[in-house]
Amino acid sequence: TLRYDRPAWSLGMRWQHLPSVGPEPGSNTFPVKAYDEFDVFASWSFKEKYRLQAGIDNFLDEAPAVVGATATNAALNSTNSNYDTFGRRVFIGLQVSM
Numbered sequence: 001t002l003r004y005d006r007p008a009w010s011l012g013m014r015w016q017h018l019p020s021v022g023p024e025p026g027s028n029t030f031p032v033k034a035y036d037e038f039d040v041f042a043s044w045s046f047k048e049k050y051r052l053q054a055g056i057d058n059f060l061d062e063a064p065a066v067v068g069a070t071a072t073n074a075a076l077n078s079t080n081s082n083y084d085t086f087g088r089r090v091f092i093g094l095q096v097s098m
Contacts, residue, residue, distance in 0.1 A: 008046070014039040018065075018082055030069045037062050037084055051095040061088040 003012035018035040041055030064083035 009042065009044045011042050012040070014041075028070045028072075030066075032065045032067055035062065035065050035083060049097040051097075052092070053095065054092040055090075057089045057091070058084045058087060063087075 016037045020034040021032040043053040
C-alpha cells in the first residue's frame with residue numbers, strides 16, 4: 001500500500017500479488033497463473049468535520065484465476081477465496097465527526 005497524505009486530502013494505491021502455483025507432483029491439474037490486483041482510493045476533508053472517501057477496488061478488473069482445472073473437467077468458474085470474484089467495484093462514503 002502506498003499513500004500520500006496532505007492535511008485536507010490523500011491519495012493511495014494498493015497492490016496485491018499472488019504468485020503462480022505449479023501443479024502438485026503426480027497431479028493432472030493445470031498450473032495457476034500469477035494474479036495482480038490494484039486498488040485506488042482517495043479522501044478529502046472539508047469544513048473541519050466532514051471527510052469524503054472514494055475508490056475503486058480491482059481497478060484493472062482482473063479476472064480471478066481458475067484453480068483445480070484438469071484436461072477433463074476445465075473447472076470453469078472455480079477459484080478460491082484468495083481471488084476477487086466480483087470484479088471492479090466502486091465505493092464512496094462520507095464520514096461526519098461530531
